[in-house]
Amino acid sequence: MELRFSMDAADLQQLTEDIIASRLARHEHSFERLAHWQARLLAPLTLSLIVLLLALLPLLVQGRYDVPSAIATLLVIGLLVLLWRRVAEPWLQRAVQAGQPRNARIRQRSAARLERSLRRQLSRSLTRLRGLHVWTLDEQGVLLSTPDGQQQRIAWRQLECVAESDHFYRLASRAQQRLGLAYTLSKHSCEMDAATYRAGLAQVLARCRNASRRP
Template identity: 85%
Template sequence: MELRFSMDAAELHQLTEDIIACRLASHEQTFERLAHWQARLLAPLTLGLIVLLLALLPLLVQGGYSAPSSIATLLVIGLVLLLWRRVAAPWLQRAVQAGQPRSARIRQHSAARLERSLRQQLSKSLPRLRGLHVWTLEEQGVLVSTPDGQQQRIAWGQLECVAESAHFYRLASRAQQRLGLAYTISKHSCEMDAATYRAGLAQLLAHCHSATRQP
């Protein structure tokens, strides 16, 4: 069975916006994870570093440990642990909160740079997708034919849906995913009967496994 669809300038523009939105969402999630782990790990890591430095201080200053220095070190470490939750931990939390506006500005600048870079890359790579696309569903996999004449077979066992938007699916083999590549197939086609195209598209998607679809 063949799935035929065409992409024009308007659809390429929509695809550009979809890809950028997906990448920016992933970019935002990365910053959210970093902020989450920073909030969780900053206090224990800081405390551990302070305790380590205090424990090593006699060795660094005196070249070894003596009974008085060991006792003094233990007393100081105990005092630090006692005061930590009352003084240092709240101070660190306030410091993190005070730095949030700066972190937000860094996140915005990073997202803006990423968007500019993506638009520049996509303006060069996507025009080759303009024209007729043919996906041939075979017994062992799918044969993808793009308007520039390139063809590639993807075995069913390797085919995955890596993204989904309101207008397109992005499908790729596992090897392509490692390179950050994917093929685009439209959810609608003017080249075929709508019901036939939907049925063929459903048959194609039924072979996609481990799908990670983005809204």
């Protein structure tokens, strides 16, 4: 069975927006995870570092430990731990909150740079997708033929649906995913009967692994 679909300038523009939206969502998620772990680990890591420095202080100053310095160090560490939750930890939380506007500006600038870079890259790389695409399905897998004459065979056991938008599926083998590559399969076609094309899409998706939907 063959699936045939064409992509014109409007399709390429839509694909560009879909890819950018997906990449920006992952970018935002990375920042959110970083902020989460920063807020969660800043206080215990800071306390651990201070305790370590206090424990090493007699050795750094005197070159050895003795009973008075060891007792004094233990008392200071105990007092620090007792006061930590009441004094230092709330102060650290306020410092993190005070830095949130600055972090938001950094996040926005980073996202803007990423979007500009993606638009430049995609304007060059997606041009070759304009034209007729043919996906030939058989029992072993799918043979993909792109408008520039390139062909790629992917076995069904390797094929995964890595993203979905309102207009396209993005599919790739596991090796291609590691390189950040994927093939585009349109949800609609003017080259075939609509019912036949939907049946072919269903056949492909039934064989895919890890189907997911992303903005």
